[in-house]
Every structure is written in structure tokens, then in C-alpha cells.
Amino acid sequence: xxxxxxxxxxxxxxxxxxxxxxxxxxxxxxxxxxxxxxxxxxxxxxxxxxxxxxxxxxxxxxxxxxxxxxxxxxxxxx
Numbered sequence: 001x002x003x004x005x006x007x008x009x010x011x012x013x014x015x016x017x018x019x020x021x022x023x024x025x026x027x028x029x030x031x032x033x034x035x036x037x038x039x040x041x042x043x044x045x046x047x048x049x050x051x052x053x054x055x056x057x058x059x060x061x062x063x064x065x066x067x068x069x070x071x072x073x074x075x076x077x078x
Contacts, residue, residue, distance in 0.1 A: 025052025028062060
């Protein structure tokens with residue numbers, strides 16, 4: 001089973017957990033499987049505010065891009 005960011009995993013009172021994670025910079029909006037403008041906007045805002053994933057001094061690489069790298073390329077990120 002594959003769970004994507006656009007799947008409503010848990011709904012708290014009037015809140016989608018997946019959207020809250022993206023909003024706080026704790027998850028990616030996987031645009032290949034989701035065209036939800038709210039998630040795209042939430043990720044962009046998190047990037048601008050340097051929240052979560054976007055807050056460190058390290059170079060950020062998307063999981064789907066990481067999987068395409070060779071071992072040597074991955075070692076350069078570590």
C-alpha cells in the first residue's frame with residue numbers, strides 16, 4: 001500500500017493532518033500525484049518562512065530525486 005501526501009490520512013476536527021504537515025514544513029507536496037493548489041501554496045509558504053525541512057543550512061533534496069542518485073552522489077549530500 002502506498003500512502004501519498006494528498007491522501008487524507010487522519011482528520012482532526014476540521015483539519016487534514018497531511019496539509020498541516022506540509023504547512024509546517026514537515027512533509028513534501030508530491031506534485032506528480034497531486035494538483036492541490038492549497039498544498040502547493042502551503043509548501044511554498046513553508047519554504048519562504050524556512051520551516052521544517054526548509055529551515056536548515058543543508059541542501060534539501062526531494063525523496064524521489066534522492067532515490068535516483070548513485071551511492072557516490074548520495075555520499076556528497078551526507
